[in-house]
Amino acid sequence: MRTIILILVLLSIAVAYSATIIVTEISEIGGTDAVKVSKYNIRVISISIEVSGDVYNNRITSITVSVASSHPGYYNVQATVISRQCTDATSWTNIYLDSTPRSLTSSLSNQCRYTPPGATVEVRGVPA
């Protein structure tokens, strides 16, 4: 009898420690507290590039982005310029963003050539 009780107790402990929390909808965490988890959208309003000259074989030397977020807070923002095989990136850390666009400017180190068909600029933001 004691053995059976012991086994049951051990099984209960195993179940307790091996419980898997399965979350199907991450909008609330905290059970009875019902803490709402905010979601953010990075909004890039405008991007401007500076080039090395008004010539065909010019390079992209700096970038200015106007960025906002749907959820106020501090973000790390990164801009990546891709032109053919060349990639250049710059970043801004711990930038406060809210719904009002904020202008960020930075020079680029690699200074990729700006050649047809053009260049792609990706702006990414994650909470700091």
Add this chain to the structure above:
Amino acid sequence: MRFGHLSRSSIIFSFLIISLTVILGITLYEAYSVYISLQESSIQPLPRRTSIQYVFSKQGSSNVFFAEVRSISLSTSGTTITSARIIWYRRFPIWIGYNVTVKVSLKDDYGNTISSGTSGTVCYIGRGLVTSDIDLVPDVNIDSVARVETSIDIGGVCWELLLTVEPTESIDESGEEQA
């Protein structure tokens, strides 16, 4: 030593079993009584959209025949995109004009075009910055836009600028032409 009808070994074994049961009981209680305390301020927001891509178009082949986008700005009303302003540079010969059409398209996460607009075809000659304001139809929420694509299409040769001044083109105080 005898304790009633129980032997010493039985008493020790029983004591061990009772101790083990108490320990297991406490462990069981701890295991099931995990409490997760969270405060809203301590929870980082979850990502819905973390990045947007802008495509800067460039066309042409030489120092006297190319056009390139320098700036892309979205005009918004709240979170709704209504139009786009494209600032682009063109360098054409001063003796030949070219028809240029600037297009903007907004794409969602699946690559579908959800809004677009075009500047209309205008004849340009020489060099300089041009500002093209393009209405986007339909209006879309900025949070649904994953990619903003521009394209500069340099069409055929045009001659009207050699004879007349393009009526929609003006030069503002900053030296930029408005189209």
